[in-house]
Amino acid sequence: MSTTGFVTVPVALGERSYEIRIGSGLMTGVGADAKALGARAATVVTDAHVGPLYLDSVRASLEAAGLAASDIVLPPGESTKSFRHLEEVSNALLAAKIERGDLVIALGGGVIGDLAGFAAAILRRGVRAIQIPTSLLAQVDSSVGGKTGINTKAGKNLIGAFHQPSLVLADTDVLDTLSPREFRAGYAEVVKYGLIDDLSFFSWLEKNWTEVFAGGEARTKAIATSCTSKASIVARDEFETGDRALLNLGHTFAHALEAAVAYDGTRLVHGEAVAIGLALAFEFSARLGLTSEDDADRVRDHLKAVGLPTRIQDIPGEVGDAAHLLDLMGQDKKVSGGRLTFILARGIGRSFIASDIPPQNVLGFLSEKLA
Amino acid sequence: MSTTGFVTVPVALGERSYEIRIGSGLMTGVGADAKALGARAATVVTDAHVGPLYLDSVRASLEAAGLAASDIVLPPGESTKSFRHLEEVSNALLAAKIERGDLVIALGGGVIGDLAGFAAAILRRGVRAIQIPTSLLAQVDSSVGGKTGINTKAGKNLIGAFHQPSLVLADTDVLDTLSPREFRAGYAEVVKYGLIDDLSFFSWLEKNWTEVFAGGEARTKAIATSCTSKASIVARDEFETGDRALLNLGHTFAHALEAAVAYDGTRLVHGEAVAIGLALAFEFSARLGLTSEDDADRVRDHLKAVGLPTRIQDIPGEVGDAAHLLDLMGQDKKVSGGRLTFILARGIGRSFIASDIPPQNVLGFLSEKLA
Incomplete structure (x- = not known):
């Protein structure tokens, strides 16, 4: 080298x-x-x-x-x-x-x-x-x-x-x-940057993901675009008092799922939890009437195409019921005043911070997903 | 209350x-x-x-x-x-x-x-x-x-x-x-603020220390003056890249002595270690020709007058030899590039940061003090 x-x-x-x-x-x-x-x-x-x-x-x-x-x-x-x-x-x-x-x-x-x-x-x-x-x-x-x-x-x-x-x-x-599983897990975070505020990057990934996985110029571009996106958000809000929370798209669900498997990487690694979390964030947004079912499908389809899990049921073994998962979210750093903060979306590339989500709404959504 | x-x-x-x-x-x-x-x-x-x-x-x-x-x-x-x-x-x-x-x-x-x-x-x-x-x-x-x-x-x-x-x-x-021993130990830090940059406060303490110990207005004044002094230094240098090191007057010696007794508070509490450290800092300054023997005596005399220890030998039991104490100083946060940083004084109320003290000088001084 x-x-x-x-x-x-x-x-x-x-x-x-x-x-x-x-x-x-x-x-x-x-x-x-x-x-x-x-x-x-x-x-x-x-x-x-x-x-x-x-x-x-x-x-x-x-x-x-x-x-x-x-x-x-x-x-x-x-x-x-x-x-x-x-x-x-x-x-x-x-x-x-x-x-x-x-x-x-x-x-x-x-x-x-x-x-x-x-x-x-x-x-x-x-x-x-x-x-x-x-x-x-x-x-x-x-x-x-x-x-x-x-x-x-x-x-x-x-x-x-x-x-x-x-x-x-x-x-x-x-x-x-890296093993294919490790690379895929990291790729979930790459997809996240497109979903937060860059529809054209997400569209580019949909078309070029096989090249990104193969290495070379497309991979370097995907990494640089991701780092640039994150650096820009962090520069706006170093200590997470505002916009930086956008980087948590998919992560409130992801953290609960990781806790539910006791951080057992044989069952679920962080990037896989994020993939499921991204899919759930868009489905929850669609359920709340914020974005279209088509957008939620498009997110899930791309994650599935590269081989990432997108449903809670994709995790091997038991993760507990909706109430248990909600309780695990309650210890998330993003809790404020008993309400839950989620990053939701009004479309691909149009994520925003929803800081006042009643726990019951999440409970209903999760119960449905686990049914 | x-x-x-x-x-x-x-x-x-x-x-x-x-x-x-x-x-x-x-x-x-x-x-x-x-x-x-x-x-x-x-x-x-x-x-x-x-x-x-x-x-x-x-x-x-x-x-x-x-x-x-x-x-x-x-x-x-x-x-x-x-x-x-x-x-x-x-x-x-x-x-x-x-x-x-x-x-x-x-x-x-x-x-x-x-x-x-x-x-x-x-x-x-x-x-x-x-x-x-x-x-x-x-x-x-x-x-x-x-x-x-x-x-x-x-x-x-x-x-x-x-x-x-x-x-x-x-x-x-x-x-x-507080027990008299605890109050005295805290008083060592009060004295420190006079020694750093406020000769008139030190002189006031020499005259009024019995009232400070008794409580009431003199005590509140001593505390407020100390806090104001520290707040002023911290405001100039929050992250200790410069002047804030002045607050470590006496502390490089003190930390080594506390480590030497394995932080056994029955033998030596922090404020007592600081009292010895303050006396040593002025004696070391006098030995280097920076301040007068009279100033060093005046510092030691006041600390002794209130009942604080001022010599390494005042610590009950063994603390090891000069080389051992020097080694304990080497782990101090204020080490930089193998040289030792000490706060020394050109007189009472005229302390400064000496960032390039050769370890051999300290070794010689400590050997003499332990003889």
């Missing part, structure tokens, strides 16, 4: 601005990037799936640039986003004497990005981080925008911080090693 | 600005304050020393104002500032369904303030907090300025966040129940 041309997406957040670079071979240039940021030391946080593939070359790049490199390799999977592993990473960073000018490097998917980013946020009340997302989902979503966090028994990402990275390196070479 | 007149110290931090109120009986008005902030629910975090004294009246005040009140009572002592208790508090806040518009209320000394403030900072990526500091130290220091955190085996406060409270209620009635 060597660094060739890459696309740059700027994230404009004042003094917290940073760049997302998307392209082939970026990972092996991380040492020079870290040095350019003025760091003397860096700890790479990764997991036992990703570490064996890329850790040696990332460490070699850091060492070649003269940095003191160290690493911590965690178990793979959602259950790593826990207080226990947060403590473990924190202690490793302290043992490596990572100081305020130094760097935490998150090398992995969304789990590693969220956990390592959170550890960076709270180490010495904040040190810098470089994100090297190694899944499609992390490249288009979790490495962009500075949300970090861990899970608790009450729900996902309920404990965390806003902490912008100093640089994101989305190395597209790594996507070639 | 009833709310009578109180002094207000504003902390000017843009949209994170807040008020410190200092006076008698403020605690029983917390319900109205919480309601004025728009909260629907509040969880009181306290410890087993403070809880039995004040928890009932704080809860009653919240409930009378129509808030859903809950609480969590933790073990007293520095060891409560741990990942384990952070997780416990986080789970309690989630169980109480504290949402983004709600409140965490820290009712206790510095340990509770730091832990509960940190838990508020990371709950749903940030909910608001009211600090009700119940020790002199917490009233003049740890409840002002938004530093929150926990300890790890590598050192004190190495994991944490900047999170400004929405209101601080420094109820002076609570100081009447």
Whole structure:
């Protein structure tokens, strides 16, 4: 791998601005990037799936640039986003004497990005981080925008911080090693950006998704368009007091479904939950008379075409009844004053924040879907 | 207790600005304050020393104002500032369904303030907090300025966040129940503000300290002057990239000494460590030819006069040798590039940041002090 041309997406957040670079071979240039940021030391946080593939070359790049490199390799999977592993990473960073000018490097998917980013946020009340997302989902979503966090028994990402990275390196070479299931799961988040506010992107995906899955230019375009869309929304509302909630399209349903399977990735991974959530958000919008049944069908059809689940029944095993799922939504961060906030749509590319949905409406809708 | 007149110290931090109120009986008005902030629910975090004294009246005040009140009572002592208790508090806040518009209320000394403030900072990526500091130290220091955190085996406060409270209620009635040792320990931080940049305040303390210890107007003045001083420094440098480091006068030594006794409060409480640290900072400054021996003597004499320790040998038991103490300083957050940052002084009220102290100089000084 060597660094060739890459696309740059700027994230404009004042003094917290940073760049997302998307392209082939970026990972092996991380040492020079870290040095350019003025760091003397860096700890790479990764997991036992990703570490064996890329850790040696990332460490070699850091060492070649003269940095003191160290690493911590965690178990793979959602259950790593826990207080226990947060403590473990924190202690490793302290043992490596990572100081305020130094760097935490998150090398992995969304789990590693969220956990390592959170550890960076709270180490010495904040040190810098470089994100090297190694899944499609992390490249288009979790490495962009500075949300970090861990899970608790009450729900996902309920404990965390806003902490912008100093640089994101989305190395597209790594996507070639993903399983089809992992790639598809990430693709659900790509579709989301079209559904939020970009009908033409959604239409382009409907026509070109096989090329996006195949790699090359179409894939880079899909990633860059997704990152640009997210960066634009985050720049408008860094701390989620308004428009940023649009990024949660499909996610209130998704979080409840993930909680219902106890974050068991063999049954349901995050992107699959999002796919079902997107389909449900459009069906719920149609049921409320906000959008047409045709639009809801079109969303479901595209997700199904690429092989993603779109119905609660697509999840293997039991997820509980409508009341149980509603209760799991009640612990979502987007609850306000007992009413539920959903992102609904007046059409594809016309999503909006509906902040006053009575729980009974959701209960009725879910009961129908589970019938 | 009833709310009578109180002094207000504003902390000017843009949209994170807040008020410190200092006076008698403020605690029983917390319900109205919480309601004025728009909260629907509040969880009181306290410890087993403070809880039995004040928890009932704080809860009653919240409930009378129509808030859903809950609480969590933790073990007293520095060891409560741990990942384990952070997780416990986080789970309690989630169980109480504290949402983004709600409140965490820290009712206790510095340990509770730091832990509960940190838990508020990371709950749903940030909910608001009211600090009700119940020790002199917490009233003049740890409840002002938004530093929150926990300890790890590598050192004190190495994991944490900047999170400004929405209101601080420094109820002076609570100081009447403090032990003389606790009050003295807090007084060390009061002295610090004179030493940093206010010779006239230090001179006033030399003359009036017995009245400050007795309570009443002199005590309120000492607290308000301390809070105003800290608020002014924090307003200049919220995230400690510059002047805020002045507040660490005496603290690099103090943190090492506390680590050396493994945070055993029976041997050394934080304010006592600060007293020794202040004396050492002036002696080290004198040794480097920056200030006079007379100034160093004057600082030590005043601290001794009120009954505070001023020498490492005043700590009961062993603390290890100079190299060990230096090593403990190396994990301080204020390390940068292998050099040590100390706050030194060119005289009383003329402190400055010395960011390039060679570790050997400190080693020589400490060896001499321990001889």
